[in-house]
Structure formats: structure tokens, C-alpha cells
Amino acid sequence: MRYEQHYAWSILLRLFHWSFALSIVVLVVTGFYIHFPWTNTLIEGETSFPVATMRYIHFIAGFVFTGAILARLYLLVFGNKQERFWDFLPVTPRNISNMFHTAKLYLYFTEEHRPRIGHNVLAGIIYIITFIMALIQMLAGFYMLYPESAAWQKWGLFFLGSQQQGRHLHFLIMWYFIIFAVAHIYIVIWNDIKTREGLISSIFNGTKYISSDNP
Amino acid sequence: MSRHDFGKECSVKVNRRTFIKGCTMAAAAMGLSEAMVPKLVEAAASDQRPPVIWLHFQECTGCTETLLRASHPDIGRLILDIISLDYHETVMAAAGHQAEEVLQETINKYQGKFICVVEGGIPTKDDGIYCKIAGRTAMDILADVAPKSMAVIAIGTCATFGGIQAADPNPTGAVGVRDLVKGTPVINISGCPPNPISFLGTVLHLLTFGKPPRTDALGRPLFAYGRKIHDQCERRAHFDEGRFAEQFGDEGHKQGYCLYKVGCKGPGTFANCPAVRFNDVGSWPVGQGHGCIGCTEPQFWDTMTPFYERLPGVDMPWGDGIVTGANSAGIKILGVTAAAVGIHAAVGIGKKIIGCGRCNTSSEDQE
Known part of the structure; x- marks a missing residue:
């Protein structure tokens, strides 16, 4: 079997991916601590700030998360072909057929693999949902970080409701990200084993290998 | 207000309701259970309660004023009602030789049973000649009265640590009561002035349990001086998050942000001010927009000045909050x-x- 090398992911997309992934890990760990500050102490008068420290790291990671979202937003429109949103949404007959085919492949109804340089459409739909979730999560986060700011208050009240509702949603969406991360890693490994296209290494070096025997 | 009410208001006597209310407040300040309130009331109403001798040395009478001139007269009246004040130069009717006779009579009659309250620092330089009452130096009076008492309560920072007299260069060699009185328990109610509730609580503790409340290493009751101002402060969140008044009257100051950068000494000061507050109306310096000056601490005139510059060596979470x-x-x-x-x-x-x-x-x- 012959393979052709294809450049799939720009440096900016790879930077987005890893800053997004790492910030989510940090946000979940610190977020759980803020949710349940389990280190407890009866020592008073000492200057240690466990909750403040966790919140600080959480806020910094939140800004990294925000930066990553903004970079991805730019790439959705101005990125290379694989990075633009119309490449991986079911908006063309080719993409719609790919969506159904991928579903069949994942359900073991077919063994036939139809290679794509970019995302398969099923993944693409999930990524867009994730992107929207990230936007809501970001809004809820800033709503809580700047509760007294008129601007964040306006958007927060409109989309999320009260501070407490925003907090609740922020917590629930965290679970979406945890589930997404588990599913994402499982499917990526599954694909890497099944199709041998160098899928995992492509997010480090940007290059995928597509079989030239298989159009 | 009718004429009848006015007369009531001016009466020195406390009605039972106010009396029990005061005892309950003191119990709360000491962290005692409400089950203890009847015991406090019983002890404070007992006919055998110990008399008090109040000695004034190098002071401004501010501590006495604080006790007597609370905006709401309850605490002042309550203290006068609970303690049997046999000698207090500011409020006693007797003067001159009469007053000194009362002092000697109380000391002799109630030896080992009376409470000695000291207000003001004691000068020790040149044999203590810088403060004399009735021809005797403060040192002599204290050496005469304190050993015969059941306990000494040093009220105010002058009596506890020398106060402003003891500030560098301390020209009169002023010291606090603890530096001179050995063998008799000395309880330090520090502050400039201290909170009357802390004094009332200590007195009630002595009356009820017959022993002083637990104290810290500086002799201050733990119920009142066991915690840092900073750890109980209503503005603490602003400190942790990094929101500060940079100067008086600026936007941060108007917003009620942390006063650390305009010199608040809360991170280095132990007192119950944020919890107990003053004047029965819930006010205290930081609540009014002025930083703590650390008045309950030893040598605060030397160590807490300049008052409007930040206390060094205070850790802020992640540098700036x-x-x-x-x-x-x-x-x-x-x-x-x-x-x-x-x-x-x-x-x-x-x-x-x-x-x-x-x-x-x-x-x-x-x-």
C-alpha cells in the first residue's frame, strides 16, 4: 500500500489544540477543587491561600482557554481548507454522505474506510457543538469572574440567568468537556489503529498519510 | 420622649432586662454557651462580688471614657452596676484625703479579694518621679495595691505595654503593668482604647469562675485577642482578589476595597474589633474607611508607624491578589x-x- 503525505493542520491550529486541551485539564482539576476545597486546616494566621491559589490558576487557564477559542474562531473562517467550518459540517452532499458513512463505520456496520484529510463530518458536528459549549462556558466563567461588570452582567443575565444559574451551567458543561475528552481520546486511538494514517502524530507535526490506492 | 422616660434614661441603675442583655453580650463575646448566662448573671448580681480599685497613671482617661460614654449607655451603666467601684479618680465623689482613705480601707478590708484595674503606663526612670498621686509615685502605688489584689486588669495599651509614653525614646522609662507586677495574675486588655466588651467579659469571667480567662503569650484574653484583624476583616475578599484603595478618596477607597496599601496594620494585629465592633452601632475603623493602626500590639507607636504606609512582609496571594x-x-x-x-x-x-x-x-x- 502506498501512502501520500498531506499537510493537514497549520501551526496555529496545532497550538490551538494543545492550549485548549491543556487548559481544559487544568480547568477541570482546579474547578473540582473550587467546587469542593478538600484540603482543610485549622491553622490560622498563616499566609497560605489554597483556595485563592486554585482560583488564580483557574482564571489563568480560563484566559488560555479563551485565547484558544478566539484562535479557533479565526481559523473556522480564515484557516486552511480542513480548518474552515464548511469543510466538516453536513452542508454538501459529499459531507452528508460522509456523516452517514462514518456513523456506519463507528457502529461496525461497514469496514470500508473513506479517507479525508480533514475532520470526518461526524467529528466535525461534535467539534462545533464543543465550540458552542466552550463559548457558553467562557461566558459563564467571565460572568462569575467579573460579577460587578455591567457588560458581563448584561450578557450573563441574558444567556444564563442569575449568578447561581450561571454557576450551575458552568459545572454541567464541565462534565460535557470531561465526557468529550474521554470519547475524543478513545475515537482517536481507535482510528489510529484502524486506519494507520498517522492521525495522532498529525496533531504534533500537521501531516497525515492517505493511502493513494484508496481514492 | 416624656419626662418620665428622660428620668429613666439618666438613672445609673440598670433594669433587669438590660442587665441580662449585657451579660448575654459578654457571654457571646467570650464564646460561652448561652447555658452559662444564668451563672454570669448570678455571679454579677452577688452581694459578695469583689470590689474594684481603679488606678490611673500615665494616661489620657480615654479608656474610662470609652467605658462610660458608649453611644448607648447600657454597657457603661452595666459595668458600673456589676462592679463595685470603690476607687476611681474620675468618677468617684470623694477627693483628696477622703479618696486616699477609701483606697487604704478597701485594700485592707478586701485583701486578696478585690480586683485592681490599672489604666496608664508606669514611669520607672529616676525612681518613677514622673507620675505622682497623693505624694506617692505610680510605682509605689502599684507595688502597694497590686500584690494585695486577686487579679490585675491592665486596661488600655499604656497599662499593658507602656503605650505612647513608652514610644521611643521613652523619656520617662514608662512600662506596662506586667513588667512590674509578679506573682499576681495580670490580664492585659490592650487597645487604644480597648473595647468595653472585652473588659466586661474579663470581669465577668473573674466573677463567675474566680480565675482569669485564658490568655495569649502577651497576657491578652484569647476570647478577644486570639485572632488577627486581617483574618476576620469584612474587606478581606478584596485583599485576596487584589482590589485596593491606593490612596484615600480614590475610586478603590470609595468602592470599599482593602486598605492594606494605605497602611492598614490588620495583618499584624490581634483583636476582636471586626467581630465585636464599637459604640453599639457596629462601627469600627476599617468599616469607616480607615486602616487599622495596630493599637493592641506592644510598642505599636514604634512598630506600626508610619500609619499610612503599608506593613512590609505581608504575603498577598500571587503577588498582587x-x-x-x-x-x-x-x-x-x-x-x-x-x-x-x-x-x-x-x-x-x-x-x-x-x-x-x-x-x-x-x-x-x-x-
Whole structure:
């Protein structure tokens, strides 16, 4: 079997991916601590700030998360072909057929693999949902970080409701990200084993290998 | 207010309701269970309760004023009602030889049973000649009275640690009661002035349990001086998040932000001010927009000045406080994002303008 090398992911997309992934890990760990500050102490008068420290790291990671979202937003429109949103949404007959085919492949109804340089459409739909979730999560986060700011208050009240509702949603969406991360890693490994296209290494070096025997 | 009510208001006597209310307040301040209130009431109403001798030395009478001139007269009246004040130069009717006779009579009659309250520092330089009452130096009076008492309560920072008299260069060699009185328990109710509730609580503790309350290493009751101002402060959240008044009257000050940067000494001061507050109306310095000056601490005139400069060596979470820190980090992170996007866009546009051949044949564009 012959393979052709294809450049799939720009440096900016790879930077987005890893800053997004790492910030989510940090946000979940610190977020759980803020949710349940389990280190407890009866020592008073000492200057240690466990909750403040966790919140600080959480806020910094939140800004990294925000930066990553903004970079991805730019790439959705101005990125290379694989990075633009119309490449991986079911908006063309080719993409719609790919969506159904991928579903069949994942359900073991077919063994036939139809290679794509970019995302398969099923993944693409999930990524867009994730992107929207990230936007809501970001809004809820800033709503809580700047509760007294008129601007964040306006958007927060409109989309999320009260501070407490925003907090609740922020917590629930965290679970979406945890589930997404588990599913994402499982499917990526599954694909890497099944199709041998160098899928995992492509997010480090940007290059995928597509079989030239298989159009 | 009717004439009848006015008369009541001026009466020195306390009605039972006020009396029990006061005992309950003191029990709360000491962290005692409400089950203890009847015991406090019983002890405070007992006919055998010990008399009090109140000695004034190098002081301004501010501590006495604080006790007597609370905005609401209850606490002042209550203290006068609970303690049998046999000798107090400011409020006693007797004067001169009469007053001194009362002093000697009480000391002799109630030896080992009376409470000695000391207000003011004691000068020790040149045999203590800088403070004399009735021909005797403060040192002599204290040496005469204190050993015969059941306990000494040093009220105010002058009596506890020498106060302003003891500030550098301490020309009169002023010291606190603890430096001179050995063998008799000395309880330090520090502060300039101290909270009357802390004094009342200590007196009630002595009356009820017959022994002083537990104290810290500086002799201050733990119920009142066991915690830092900073750890109980209503503005503490602003400290942790990094929101400060940078100078008096600025926007941060108007917003009620932390006063640490305008010199608040709360991180180095032990007292119950944020919890118990003053004047029965819930006010205290930091609540009014002025930093703590650390008046309950030893040598505060030397160690807590300048009052309007920040106390060094106080750790702030992540340097500037977490929200302020996260803000500046956030601006940098978003700046880096903008730069990355900008570079990406510039390279894209640059390639189009140059129309370079290698780029056009790259696999990226073939797809």
C-alpha cells in the first residue's frame, strides 16, 4: 500500500489544540477543587491561600482557554481548507454522505474506510457543538469572574440567568468537556489503529498519510 | 420622649432586662454557651462580688471614657452596676484625703479579694518621679495595691505595654503593668482604647469562675485577642482578589476595597474589633474607611508607624491578589493569541501577494 503525505493542520491550529486541551485539564482539576476545597486546616494566621491559589490558576487557564477559542474562531473562517467550518459540517452532499458513512463505520456496520484529510463530518458536528459549549462556558466563567461588570452582567443575565444559574451551567458543561475528552481520546486511538494514517502524530507535526490506492 | 422616660434614661441603675442583655453580650463575646448566662448573671448580681480599685497613671482617661460614654449607655451603666467601684479618680465623689482613705480601707478590708484595674503606663526612670498621686509615685502605688489584689486588669495599651509614653525614646522609662507586677495574675486588655466588651467579659469571667480567662503569650484574653484583624476583616475578599484603595478618596477607597496599601496594620494585629465592633452601632475603623493602626500590639507607636504606609512582609496571594494577577496575565495571553492570529493572517496574505510557486504546489493547496 502506498501512502501520500498531506499537510493537514497549520501551526496555529496545532497550538490551538494543545492550549485548549491543556487548559481544559487544568480547568477541570482546579474547578473540582473550587467546587469542593478538600484540603482543610485549622491553622490560622498563616499566609497560605489554597483556595485563592486554585482560583488564580483557574482564571489563568480560563484566559488560555479563551485565547484558544478566539484562535479557533479565526481559523473556522480564515484557516486552511480542513480548518474552515464548511469543510466538516453536513452542508454538501459529499459531507452528508460522509456523516452517514462514518456513523456506519463507528457502529461496525461497514469496514470500508473513506479517507479525508480533514475532520470526518461526524467529528466535525461534535467539534462545533464543543465550540458552542466552550463559548457558553467562557461566558459563564467571565460572568462569575467579573460579577460587578455591567457588560458581563448584561450578557450573563441574558444567556444564563442569575449568578447561581450561571454557576450551575458552568459545572454541567464541565462534565460535557470531561465526557468529550474521554470519547475524543478513545475515537482517536481507535482510528489510529484502524486506519494507520498517522492521525495522532498529525496533531504534533500537521501531516497525515492517505493511502493513494484508496481514492 | 416624656419626662418620665428622660428620668429613666439618666438613672445609673440598670433594669433587669438590660442587665441580662449585657451579660448575654459578654457571654457571646467570650464564646460561652448561652447555658452559662444564668451563672454570669448570678455571679454579677452577688452581694459578695469583689470590689474594684481603679488606678490611673500615665494616661489620657480615654479608656474610662470609652467605658462610660458608649453611644448607648447600657454597657457603661452595666459595668458600673456589676462592679463595685470603690476607687476611681474620675468618677468617684470623694477627693483628696477622703479618696486616699477609701483606697487604704478597701485594700485592707478586701485583701486578696478585690480586683485592681490599672489604666496608664508606669514611669520607672529616676525612681518613677514622673507620675505622682497623693505624694506617692505610680510605682509605689502599684507595688502597694497590686500584690494585695486577686487579679490585675491592665486596661488600655499604656497599662499593658507602656503605650505612647513608652514610644521611643521613652523619656520617662514608662512600662506596662506586667513588667512590674509578679506573682499576681495580670490580664492585659490592650487597645487604644480597648473595647468595653472585652473588659466586661474579663470581669465577668473573674466573677463567675474566680480565675482569669485564658490568655495569649502577651497576657491578652484569647476570647478577644486570639485572632488577627486581617483574618476576620469584612474587606478581606478584596485583599485576596487584589482590589485596593491606593490612596484615600480614590475610586478603590470609595468602592470599599482593602486598605492594606494605605497602611492598614490588620495583618499584624490581634483583636476582636471586626467581630465585636464599637459604640453599639457596629462601627469600627476599617468599616469607616480607615486602616487599622495596630493599637493592641506592644510598642505599636514604634512598630506600626508610619500609619499610612503599608506593613512590609505581608504575603498577598500571587503577588498582587488573584483577580488583579489573572487580569494582567489574561491581557498577556490574549495579546499572544492576537499576535499568533496576526502572524497567521500576515503569512497568508503575504503568500497571496508574492504568489510564490512553492506554496502553490504544496499539498495544502492541492486538496
